[in-house]
Amino acid sequence: MSPVAEGFRQLGHLFATDTLAVIAVIALMGWLLRKNETVLAWLSFAGLAWFLFNLDGLAFVEAWPFDFAVGQSALLYPLLFATLGLAASFLGVAVPQPLVIMVALASLVLGAAATLLHGLEITRVVALASVCVSLLMLGFLATRAGARISPLEKLVLVSIYALGLCATAVDLFAEKIWPGIALLLSPYGGVLLLGFSGFLILHHMLATAEAREKLNEALGQRIETTKANLLASESARHSLEVAHAVKLERERLMREIHDGIGSSLVAALASAERQGKESTTAVVALKGALTDLRVAIDSLEPVEGNVATLLASFRYRYEPELRKSGIGIKWMVEDVPELEWLDAPSALHVLRILQESISNTMGHSKATQLSFKCKMALLMGRPGLRVEVADNGSGFNAEAPVMGRGRRNMAQRAEALGGKLDVLSKPGEGTTTILWLPLVRRQGLNLEAGHAADL
Structure with missing residues (x-):
């Protein structure tokens, strides 16, 4: 490979690897702020695994005194584990905790075995088999996906995850596929996979926040309506109490007028009528007064x-x-x-x-x-x-x-x-x-x- 081509390859590889590190750090910060969003923790873990896995192939890593490729071969299995965990979390598939622990231990065992057996052809065969198994598990997770994402999002996400995992499988045999070029696809596959995951996570978090705001607004309106109804009910209750008090007072006044002044007028009228014609004027006046009193009572x-x-x-x-x-x-x-x-x-x-x-x-x-x-x-x-x-x-x-x-x-x-x-x-x-x-x-x-x- 010419120096110029090697320089562009190194630059692209470095940019992709640094992008993976940035995604891991941002996801970690997001998870520290929102501990209930476990998908952010998985995204941070997957970003770290992809970042470490793709350090191999960089010029400054190759200049290190130890053989990084030995450790890098062991990092494939944590990468597969983290990627599947991220997919399960994002697709809304509840994975039993014992199964998660078992797969994690298996990835560690396979990683340790790959480190010890580095250089043997069997390690590549096992690694390829692990990638294939991961692809099958990804398909299984897609069939069990919940309603968290739309069918189109699920299709695109599974396709991108499959491309990312296939990129790692291709890199296992990169020397045989394009000898002398040393082109690795996994860094770009990882950026595509994790970048799209981060985009969907951000999109859903914003949609959830917007839905929460609308819900809060609706709840606020319901609270205001309830308060208005309570105030109206209280006002109506107060009006009823006032009306009842007025009614009782009106009845009391009517009773007092009837039993007091009314009785006195009736007695005076009866006495005047017994006195004969000389009291005609008094009788008329008393009758008029009694009628006026009755009209006043009727108005109440x-x-x-x-x-x-x-x-x-x-x-x-x-x-x-x-x-x-x-x-x-x-x-x-x-x-x-x-x-x-x-x-x-x-x-x-x-x-x-x-x-x-x-x-x-x-x-x-x-x-x-x-x-x-x-x-x-x-x-x-x-x-x-x-x-x-x-x-x-x-x-x-x-x-x-x-x-x-x-x-x-x-x-x-x-x-x-x-x-x-x-x-x-x-x-x-x-x-x-x-x-x-x-x-x-x-x-x-x-x-x-x-x-x-x-x-």
Whole structure:
């Protein structure tokens, strides 16, 4: 071989051998950082075995005072052992520990025998047989491979491993295959084998890290969702507790009003009625006070925003008095949506408006028929409920100046509710009171404006 060709051969051999050493060191560092990745330990061991095996053939090694080729022949068996261990670990094949120990001891025995019998042709035959057995074991491992790698990766990996092992077999007879050239293939086969293994290991570790990050992100989102659900549940529980406490307090107030003030008014009314006609004014006042008290109590009843339920309660209170006055009732209340904002103060405003309208009908209109209507209606494009109370009484001039406070108070209450009140009437044509209530009430409304009517 010419000096130039020998120089290129030495350079390529040195580069390949140093690459094997670098792979072994990097794999060792990776395994020290991640002890659970046993495949890195096998990669480091295989890199070291391939590095030592391929030192033979370098100029500086040949200049050493001892015959490295003798030791190099013994390193074939640890190389085969490490390569098969790396393949098994990477393919996900669980190899029993006793079998690993047995193969390791066999490689040491064969290595020692190769060292002692170096120079004999039998050592090459045994070495070639060991490589062939290793190829068969590699095929067996491929058939037992788990789901750690894809079929394509398994095919490529097994092919490259087979090429690397075949390169060592060729090198056993390199002198006979190309005499005088001293070209060794095992360093390049080892770089290809271990380099591809390292690439796949790195690829799978990065894929695992990415999958772990996605899993952590998904878990984080689930934790946030769970926290939001817990907060919502806690808020709902707190709302239920508050609602229950309000209900208990409402029931207590209703009971106190009924048993206290209500009982006193009933007793006073009974006493005034026993005194005869001289107490007519007192009787009327007491009846009005008692009715006002009952309306206030009705407003405390939970209606859950249902206007139809509120109107039914009002009808229950006033129908007996209307019939005593000779006034029939026509009920035309449709099934309408609930008003979420209709709480106890708002319900009292609605009842007071209706109460004022009924009182005017009973006291001044001489009506014989009274109709209640409730349905959906739009006002300037806004959805709402239209509550209408109409009588067939004598009516009045609605355009005349307002003398009393009744209509003014009704308008103030409607404004406090965010609604609108219209009183339509003509002499001889009866009176119609129309209260429009919004489905969604604007923020910032002050119910105190309506409370002024109670003073």
